[in-house]
Amino acid sequence: MDRFMNKLKFIALLGLFVVSITAAMAQDTGDKVAITLERTACFGTCPVYMVSILEDGTVIYQGENFVDMTGEQRGQIDPATVEQMVAAFEAAGYFDWNEAYDTMNVTDLPYVTTSVTRNGETKQILRYAGDDSAPLALPFLENWVDLMAGTPAWTGAPVDSTVGSVGMNNPVITLQRDPCFGMCPVYGVVIFEDGTTVFTGVANVNKIGVEVFQQEASMVDSIVGRAESSGYFGWQDSYDFMTITDQARVTTSIQTPDHYKRIMRYAGDANAPVGLLWVEESIETLVGDLVG
Template sequence: MKTIHLLSAVALLAGCATGKMKTADNIQKVSLSTTPCFGTCPVFDMKIEANGHAEYEAKRFNPVTGKFTAVIRKEQMDSLFVLIDKAKLLSLPDEYTQQVTDMPTYRFSVQFKDGKSKWISDYGPMGPEALQHVYKFIFSLRESQTWKQQ
């Protein structure tokens, strides 16, 4: 019985090794900038390098205000990269908009090691659910890290 489980696990892993690079394996930097809304929407810029080095400029309506740095743990970076893979980022439109006013815009970008980049401007924000999960994860980093003020 143990042999069957072991062979199944090996077959599963071998099936995953297709030779195609995942988006996450090629990520160099992830950035999210948010703009004001009519209300208390958080306004900040966050840049996260693939090695976990992060810069956070909290402008308005954040737990703190100022410029900060932190190193994000590998497990959290892996989670972020999985969320980006699930969002199928490269197949998404570059812009989302809606016919309402006073909403924030999220400007999300990923720079890749091969020199390419993907930029998304999301007013509302109204991008697909998988992209919303990426945003929520990045928003959570504002409170889950030990940020050092610059």
């Protein structure tokens, strides 16, 4: 009982802290806070920081521990993008979810707190990273905020849009397309064995945000089977020779009961197997309407 009460007190204090910091930031800038993300300490070197995105596109980062930059840093994104982000949270169902997912199935993991303000209504959700009851989209939305706000430039910790699933088996297929010097689509795809698919759209795609939907499991099996028969698990871990610069990096992974392989391909490397491009294109076909 004492442990439970202490846990409730911690959650309440954490919520008050986030609200007070958010209010102070809004007062300082004279603009309203639209979205916040805070990551707390774990038993290890998890980055500890908070980032707030204001309605006018101002990004305010506050680094605490295990980050490249501590203290306050500021950036800017398009105000229209902020509107898209709030709409994306709404479309994902964020305002209908619980206020906390904090069951400690595994100890020593960090807490992640997000908040989103829509038409004057603020919703805040606390998630313990080991709670597998959280909605599948929630951890992907958290990572998506990092990507949209550009926090990796300050934390020094890269963010993978294909990492975030809690409470399910590991995905059997993932794909991530990184930015290039231009208008390349930036997004991530995670597909589970039963066909459950998570799409994270970051830039230059039809769908900005996180969408969870269902594929035919047979289509997933087909891609995995052909990748395996084509030699995917025997290929190099990376094909990153830059014959031309400013191209995007594409990272895929395939998992079977017996094998796991992750391959990074620089789009300008002509040495990559033709079969690898087929794997990428096959995954992209499953999310074509969202990419555009």
